[in-house]
Amino acid sequence: VMVWSVAALLTVSARHAGAVECHWGDGEAVPQPPGWQNLTCTPPSIIGVGSVSIDLGATTLESDYLDVQGFRYSGRGKAGDRRGNTTVALIAHGADGCTACSGSPLCPKITPAQCLNQTLTDLIKAGELGADLAVLPENWPMQESEGGAVTDPPPESLTGPLIATVAGVARKYRMNVVAPIREDRNGKFFNTAVVINRDGTIVGHYSKVFPVWGSADRTEGEILHVAPSEEGVKVFELDIGRIAVMICFDINFAELWHQAAALGADLFVWPSAMKTPDPSTYGYARIHRIPVVAVGFPGDVVDSTGLQLATPAVDGHPKLRTAVLDLTGAWVHWDYNIPKVQQLLKDHLTEVTLQVAGPPFYLLRAAQPNVSIAALVEAYGIELAASYIGRSRRGINIQRQLGNSFGTP
Numbered sequence: 001v002m003v004w005s006v007a008a009l010l011t012v013s014a015r016h017a018g019a020v021e022c023h024w025g026d027g028e029a030v031p032q033p034p035g036w037q038n039l040t041c042t043p044p045s046i047i048g049v050g051s052v053s054i055d056l057g058a059t060t061l062e063s064d065y066l067d068v069q070g071f072r073y074s075g076r077g078k079a080g081d082r083r084g085n086t087t088v089a090l091i092a093h094g095a096d097g098c099t100a101c102s103g104s105p106l107c108p109k110i111t112p113a114q115c116l117n118q119t120l121t122d123l124i125k126a127g128e129l130g131a132d133l134a135v136l137p138e139n140w141p142m143q144e145s146e147g148g149a150v151t152d153p154p155p156e157s158l159t160g161p162l163i164a165t166v167a168g169v170a171r172k173y174r175m176n177v178v179a180p181i182r183e184d185r186n187g188k189f190f191n192t193a194v195v196i197n198r199d200g201t202i203v204g205h206y207s208k209v210f211p212v213w214g215s216a217d218r219t220e221g222e223i224l225h226v227a228p229s230e231e232g233v234k235v236f237e238l239d240i241g242r243i244a245v246m247i248c249f250d251i252n253f254a255e256l257w258h259q260a261a262a263l264g265a266d267l268f269v270w271p272s273a274m275k276t277p278d279p280s281t282y283g284y285a286r287i288h289r290i291p292v293v294a295v296g297f298p299g300d301v302v303d304s305t306g307l308q309l310a311t312p313a314v315d316g317h318p319k320l321r322t323a324v325l326d327l328t329g330a331w332v333h334w335d336y337n338i339p340k341v342q343q344l345l346k347d348h349l350t351e352v353t354l355q356v357a358g359p360p361f362y363l364l365r366a367a368q369p370n371v372s373i374a375a376l377v378e379a380y381g382i383e384l385a386a387s388y389i390g391r392s393r394r395g396i397n398i399q400r401q402l403g404n405s406f407g408t409p
Helices: 112-128 161-173 248-252 254-262 279-288 338-347 373-379 385-401
Strands: 002-004 010-016 019-024 038-041 052-055 086-091 133-135 176-185 188-196 202-207 233-238 241-245 267-275 292-297 300-302 317-325 330-333 352-356 361-366
Touching: 086 112, 086 292, 086 300, 112 133, 112 161, 112 317, 133 267, 133 292, 161 176, 161 188, 176 267, 188 241, 202 233, 233 254, 248 267, 248 279, 254 279, 267 279, 279 292, 279 300, 292 317, 330 373, 330 385, 338 352, 338 361, 361 373
Parallel strands: 086 133, 133 176, 241 267, 267 292
Antiparallel strands: 002 233, 010 019, 038 052, 086 317, 176 188, 188 202, 233 241, 292 300, 330 361, 352 361
C-alpha cells in the first residue's frame, strides 16, 4: 500500500552554506547533513508517519517525489499492462446501505438482518457472474437512527464478522471486493473501506479523510460520531491494477483525488451515501483521465474520458449492477509525440484504436486481446501524459527550490 496525505506546505531554508533545514507544515525543522543532495523532511503527525527524501537533482519519475505543495508523487516507472475488459459489480443498495430506504416501492424499508442477507445475496451473485471487482455501499450494512447514531449492527474491527464474511465470498469466487464499514478502532469510530483481494486477504483499508462536518451550530453531522482519518490517501495493488478509494463527502475535496492520481491510481472507487450519478465524478475522471466506480444508489461508472458506461441491473437482482471497464488505455499528450503516435498507428492499423484524437491528448487502446499498448508505447519512445505532466511539475518545482535560475537572458 502506498500512502500519503495532503494539506502540507513544504519550505526549504538555507541559513548559510551547508546549513539547510526542511520545514514541513507544522513539523519540526530537520537539519541536513553537509554536502546535501537529498532533502529529508519529517511531517507532523496529522499528515502521516515517517519521512521522505527529495532528490533535488532528479529529472525523471523513477523515484517517489514530494513537491512544494506537499503532494506525494509515485515513482511508478513504466506503465505495465493492466486488465482489459474488467467487470465491476456495484452492490447499489442506496445511501448508507439498504436500511436507509424510505419505504418506497423502489427502496422498501427493511431490517438490518434483511439488508445483510440481501447484500450478501447480491455479492454472491456478482461472484457467480465472474466479477473482477465488487463494491459495497458506504456504511454497509449499518442502520442510522434519528440524529445519525448507528444502531445495528454495531461498529466492529477490520477482523470482525462482517469483513470475515465478505472475505469468504471474495475467496470462494476469486473476486476483489471493496467493503465499507463503520470501524471500531480501539474505541474510536471511523468510516472505513476495506480492500480485499481474490484470495480473501485484506490488502489494506482507507478511512474517510473528510467526514461530514455538519450544521453550522454543530448539533448534527457525521463528525459527531466518526473521527477524521489521519492516515491520508492510499492506493492498493490488485491484479486488475492500482485502485484508490475515497468515501462520500471526500468528493468535495479535489486535493484527495489529485493525491490519488499522483500515487498512480488506475481506478477511483467511490462508495457513497449520496445518490449517483454525481457530476463531480465525471469531472474527476476526465481531469485525471482515470475511471470512477461510484456506488450509492443506483450506482454509476465513468470511464477515463468522462463518459458514463452502461450499468444494467442483473435479472432478479434490481440493485446489483455491472459494467465492463477497459483499464489498458494509454493517454498521451500531443507535445513531442505526434509523429511517433502517427507512425505507431500506421504500423499497427488493425491492432491499435485511437479512441480520443485530441487536442491535447490521444487515447490509445488495444484493438485485439494479445496487443500490449504498454509495450508499443515504449517501443516507439512515446511518453505517457502522466509522465510528461509529472516530469514538468517536478522539474519546475525543483527549480523554484534551487532559486529559479531560468528566464534570465
